[in-house]
Amino acid sequence: MTRPIPDIAGLSRRAVIAGSVGLAATALSPAPALAATSKPLPKGFWWGTATAAHQIEGNNSNSDFWLAENVKPTLFQEPSLDACDSYHRYEEDIILAAKLGFNAHRFGIEWARIEPEPGRFSEAELDHYLRVMEACHAHGLAPVVTFSHWTVPRWFAAMGGFEHADSPALFARFAERATAKLGPLMAAASTFNEANIARVIQIRPEVKAIEPLVRAMLAACAKAGGTDRFASVLFADLAKSEDNQVRAHELAFEAIKAGPGNFPVGVTISMQDIQGVGDGNKAEAVADAIYGPWIAQAAKADFVGVQTYTRVRVDANGIMPAPKGAELTAAGYEFYPEALEATIRFAAKRTGKPVFVTENGIGTDDDSRRIAYIDRALAGVRACIDDGIDVRGYLHWSLLDNFEWVFGYKQRFGLVAVDRRTFKRTPKQSALHLGARARANRV
Template sequence: MANDASAVFDTLSPAVSKGSPADPFTPPADSSLWRKNFLLGAATASYQIEGAVNEDGRLPSIWDTFSAIPGKVLAGDTGAVACDHYHRWEADVEMLASLGLEGYRLSIAWPRVMDAAGAPNRKGIDFYKRLLNRLKEKGITTFVTLYHWDLPQHLEDRGGWLNRDTAYRFADYADLMSCELAGTVDAWATLNEPWCSAYLGYGNGHHAPGLANDRFATQAMHHLLLAHGLAVPVLRTNDPASQKGIVANIGRGTANSDSAADQRAAHLFEVQHNAWILDPLLKGSYPQDLFELWPGTEPLVLDGDMETISAPLDFLGINYYFRTNVASDGAHGFRDVPLEGVERTQMGWEVYPDGLRDLLIGFKETYHNLPPIYITENGMASDDEVTDGHVEDTQRISFLRRHLAAVDQAIKAGVDIRGYFLWSLMDNFEWAFGYERRFGVVHVDYSTQKRTIKRSAELVEKFLQERKAKA
C-alpha cells in the first residue's frame, strides 16, 4: 500500500524489537526529510521541565494550584521540581546541541517574568535571555511559545480565560517579552493547544483550572484566540525579523461504521477538535456544526473580534498524537468506540500515523490560505527503563519513523511542511499524569536528575549527521 505510512516505513523487525543495533530509523533516499532546510528539533514546555516554582520572584500558576489538589494529578505529583531545568539549563543545552538537533521549541513561564501588577520580573526575564542567547551561540533555531498553559493564578482569580480582560493582559505580556527577547527568537507561537486550555481546562475539568461547563469552554476559547490575535501585531512591531504563529493540537476522527449517523459523528469529532480552532484563525468564523454538539454555547463575540483573530499567520504549528474511533451517541454528538487489536502507547493512545497525513492533506484542501506548517509536537509515551546505562525505546523509534513517513507523504501531496519537533526532548511532568508517562528521547531519573540518552535520540543524531554530510 503506497499510501500507508506504516508500509513505507515498516514496523519493528524481530531483530530490532530485541534491541538489535540495526538502524530502523533512517528515511528512504527519496524522503523529503533529507532536505537540508527541513528543520528537525525537539520541544519542551516551561512548567513541565523548569521546576523552581518559588524562586527568583516567580508567581504561582494555575498548575501549581491544580496539582496541589488531592486527586487531580496522578500520584500527587507536581511541577515543583520537574527536571530542574531552571538550574540545569546549561547542561541541557549542551545535551541538545550534542544530539545535533537543529531546533528547540520552548515556552516562557508567564508567572516567572511579570509581577501581579504587570511589571517586569528581571530575574525571570534574564533566565530566558541567557537560555536563548546560548541556544543562538550553538546555532540552534529557536521557537518560543508564550503560553503553554501556566496562566498566572492571580489572573485566574479574576476569571482566567473566562474574563475578556485576560486577552489584553496577554497582549501586554507579549509586548514585554518581544521587546526583551527580540533578536534571539526565530519564531514566536502565541498559544500552545488552545483546545486543551479551553476544553480540558474549562469544559471537562481534566486540566487546570479544573472547571467543567461547555459554555465555559467556548467562551474561554474565544478569549484565548482573541489573545492570540491581539498579540500578533505586537510581536510584528517589536520583533519584525521573526516568524509569528500559533500551535494547534489536531485529532483524527474515524467512524465506527458506514452508517450516516456514525459518519456524521466522525465529522463532528473533527469539527470539535480541529475546525473549532482552525476556522476562526483561517476563515474568520466559528463552525456552526460546533453548536450542534453544544447547543446554546455560542460565545460572546464583539465587533472586530473575528478580524483580529484571523490576521495572517507566518506559520501554523501542528501537534498530533493519535486518532479516535467514534460512533453516534444517538443524540447530537459522538461517543468513543476504542478499537481492539491496535498498537497503543503507554497513554493508551492508538498509534495511527496515517491520521497525521490525512489531516494535513485535508487542511490544504479546506483552507486555501493555509500557512506553512511545522509539526511542533509528535511523539509517544512508553515505560522506559535504563538497563546497563542504555534505554532501548524500540516502540518510539518505530513510532517516529512511521510518523515522519506520514509527514513526507503529506509534503509530496503538496502540503508546505518545513520542520518537525520531537515531543519531547526529555521525560517530564506530564500534566494530570504526573511523572509516570515518559515522552522524552532522553530519560530523566527524577531522584537524581541524571539524563540518559535513549536509543531513539541516538538514531536521530545519526540521521542528522548523515544529512549534514550529504549537504
C-alpha cells in the same frame, strides 16, 4: 532560517563538559544507517524537540498549575516539584540536543515567572530566557518560543483567567513586554500551545466522570487564593472563555509581529486524524467540536503548528473506543503514527499556511516502539512533502522524560531519560535514531 549545526568535534571543552551526560556517556549502539531509499528533505528543514516550561523547569510556584497540584482534592497524581530542573540545566539540555543532531528547539517562556504580580515584570526572568535563547544560537538551535503552554500566573487564574473581560489585553501586554526583550533572538513563535485543548478534553466521553473532582479542585484553588473563582486553561468554561482567548491570540499576535525581531508567528493546534466509520457517522461534527474557531485563526497567522499523537474513529453514535486488540500507548490511546500524515494534509488544506509539526510522539517504556512510531510518522511527513505540501519542520515531543500534567511522571515521552534524584540525562536509542535522520536531513 537557522544557523548550521556545529560538529560535535567542534564543541568547546566547556560545552563537552557541560554535556557530559550526552552521547559519549551512554552505552547505546550507534544510530542505524539510513535506508538507501531515503530522500533529502528541503534545505533549512527544522529538526528538533518540543518542551514546555512548567513540565521541565521545576518550582514554578507562581503558576496556577503549581497551586492545583498541591491543593486537596486534586486531579494531579503528584506535584511537579523540581521537574527536570531545566531552569538551571537549560544549557546542558541545549548542548545535548545539538550533539544529537537537531537544529531547532521549541520551549516555553513562563508568564508566571515573567509577571508574578499584575503589571510587575521581572527583568531577571526576562534575562534568564534571553540566556536560554543565546545558548540556542550558540549551539546552532533555532529558538521556537511558546508564549503560553497552558499555565498562567496564579493572579490571572484567580481573577477568572480568560473568562475575565480584561484577559485579552493582559495577555497581549505580556506578549508585548516579552517580545521587546526577546524578539530579536526568536526564530519562530506561537501564542498558545494547543489553543483548542479545552475542546479536546471536553469532547472525550470519559471526561464526564472526573468533572466533580475538577470542580472540587478549582474550588480548593480559589479558597487557597482567597478568591471566589479560579479558572484554568485546561478545564475552561468555553462559553465564558473562548471568545476572550481568541481575542487574546489576535492581540498578542499583533503585539509580537510589531517586533522587535522578524520571525513567523503562528498558533499550535491539537489535531487528531478524525476518521468517519460507517453511514451517518459524526466525524464532521466531531471535527467542528474539536477545532472550533482555531483553524480559522491559524489561517490568518504565518503558520499552523500541528500537534498529533493518534487518530479518533467516529461512527453514528460518536467517538469510538480503539479497535479491539489495538496496541495502546502508555497514555491509553491507540498506537497510530499514520495520524500525522492525515493531520498535516488537513491543516495545509484548511489553512493554506506552511506547516510545522510542533509536537508528535509517544508515551512508552519500550523504546523500540518509540523508534517504530518515529519512522512511521516521518514516512507520512515525507509523503506530504513529496506531494508539494509546505512542511517546514518536525519537532518531536519530547526531549526529556518530564512532568506529564495530571499523570505526573508515570508517562515517559522523552528521547532522553532523566534520573528523578540526580537529574542525570541519558539519551535513549530513539534519540540517536531521530538524530541520525536530522543530521542527514533525510527520510
